[in-house]
Amino acid sequence: MQHQSSHDEPNVDPKLTSRLILLLCTVLIFTVMNGTMFNVAIPDIAEHFNLLPSQVSWVMTGYILVFSIGSLMYGKLADIYPIKNILTFGLIMFASGATLGLVAPNYPTLLAARIIQAMGGATIPALAFIIPARFIPGERGRVFGIISSTVAFASGVGPIAGGVIGGVLSWRFLFIFSMLAVLAIPFLRRWIPDEEKRPGVVDVPGAVFIASTVAGLLVFITTGMWWATILFAVGLVLFIWRTMTAEHPFIKPSLLKNKRYAVTVATSFMGTSVLFGMIFIIPIMLRDLNELNTLAIGLVLFPGAMAAGLIGQAGGRLVDRKGSVPVVKLALILVAAGTLCISTFAGYNPVVIAACLLITYLGFPLIQSSTANLLSTIVSKKETGVGIGLFNLLNFMSAAIGSAVYGRILDMESAAILFNPFARQGENVIYTNLFLSLSIIALLALTLFTRKFKEEPLPRD
Structure with missing residues (x-):
């Protein structure tokens, strides 16, 4: 049974809401873990197929590239086609790629499997934020x-x-998580409301041009290949031209000119780049300064990740009660405070670092939920899919850009000047300065957001 809203939009049956949310989150866990689990398996894959670091890096680079672009494309498609059909296609592709990866006899087949996985897996985060809206x-x-x-x-x-899993069994067993996701299809098809196809067209040339722009930027950032800058520049020029001249462009200029939308997306981009930058730097720092092994590093990260998982529902209720704007500000304050704390205590006992991480991690679900909720009130219903899709794309790009930039900074191995006056001098200086920069980025995002929404306040969501 489906319920109708005042706008004749189908709503999820209240009796099934909890089941649908649980299932969506379970599938989302498979999708997100599929990306992060393979980080630690890269050395084993390189050894198995006798690959150079530059070759094996495409296991992650290719996945991130297709996944990021797909999050925008599926968001646009969701403005026209029924969500349950898009999800069904995505989960079948996701599981098919995983099956191929499990038995891949050589590296090209493994790379193809990861691309197929990304093509399907991108539907999950893209639509998980659209379904509630x-x-x-x-x-x-x-x-x-x-x-x-x-x-x-x-x-x-x-x-x-x-x-x-990789240490006890083999990196191939990491694909089994993704294969299980296909079991969710019959339940999703039953619990997600039926929809009619909406009027609208997909601007294929515009989609190709923006995909080329994103691909060129991500490839250059992650690999440094010079030809990618040409692809980026040409794609960007053609996308702008197409957006200004097409009758039905892939992204309407009105969305891009919406200042509240632009500031909210920019705020989320900056906040997410800080959080993923932290996740990238922390393992390197703990191994370098505290000489921890992989399991010990995981245990330092775990309390923060668990706290972030537990705070979600409370944070979401806070958004419903207080509105999105104050929660965005609270999230950025937590992120800035946590990264400043890590900057100050870099090189101290790992327990201290775990406590600092806990503060930062608490900001993660708050900034994502509050900005996503805010966007759903700013963007018209006809553009919810592409609006949230662009939001997801930029968040994924912020993770890739942050990792590449901070990785190159860490290649310098040391720094002479200590910028945080509260930190101690020593081998920790480069990490202290990096986390101080992350804190500054969070504060800049807070300033930008506060100024815009002080000028143009929103009614309570």
């Missing part, structure tokens, strides 16, 4: 909070699970 409007904030905390939890647990 479209079908569960009365509990939108709470559901966004649960989904965001699931992403944070899976991001933290993924490397631990990857290390245990």
Whole structure:
């Protein structure tokens, strides 16, 4: 049984809401962990196929590239086609790629398997944020909070699970998690409301041009290949031209000119780049300064990831009660405080670092849920899919960009000047300065967001 809203939009049956949210979060865990688990398996894959680091890196680079672009494409498709059909296609592709990866006899087949996985897996985060906005409007904030905390939890647990599974069994067994996701299809098809195809067209040239732009930027950032800058520049020029001249462009100029939308997306981009930058730097720092092994590093990360997983529902209810704007500010304050804490105590006992991580991790689900909820009130219903899709794309790009930039900074191995006056001098200086920069980015995001929404306040969500 499906319920109709005041706008004749189908809503999820209240009796099935909890089941649907649980199932979505379970599938989302498989998808997010699929990305992070393979980080720790890269050395084993390189050894198995006798690959150079630059070759094996495409196991992650290719996945991130297709996954990021797909999150935008599926968001656009969700504005036209029924969500349950898109999810069915995505989960079949995701499981098919995993099956191929499990038995891949050589590296090209493994790479193809990862690309197929990404093509399907991108539907999950893309639509997980659209489903609450479209079908569960009365509990939108709470559901966004649960989904965001699931992403944070899976991001933290993924490397631990990857290390245990890869170490005890083999990296091939990491694909089994993705294969299980196909079991969710019959339940999703039963619990997600039926929809009619909406009027609209997909601007294929515009989609190709923006995909080329994103691909060029990500390839250059992650690999440094010079030709990627040409692909980026040409794609960007053609996308702008197509957007200004097409009758039905892939992304309408009105969305890009919406200042509140632009500031909210920019805020999320900056906040997410800080959080993923932290997740990237922390394992390197703990191994370098504290000489911890992979399991010990995972145990330092685990309390924060678990706390992020537990706070989601409470954070979502806070959004529903207080509105999105104050929760965005709270999230950025927590992120800035946590990274400043890590900057100050870099090189101290890992227990101290774990406590600092706990503060930062608490900001993760809050910033994702509050900005996603805010976007659902800013963007028109006809553009919810592409609006949230672009939001997801930029969040994934922020993770890739942050990892590449901070990785190159860490290649310098040391720094002479200590910028944090509260930190001690020593081998920790480069890490202290990096985390101080992350804190500054969070504060800049807070300033940008506060100024915009002070000028143009929103009614309570």
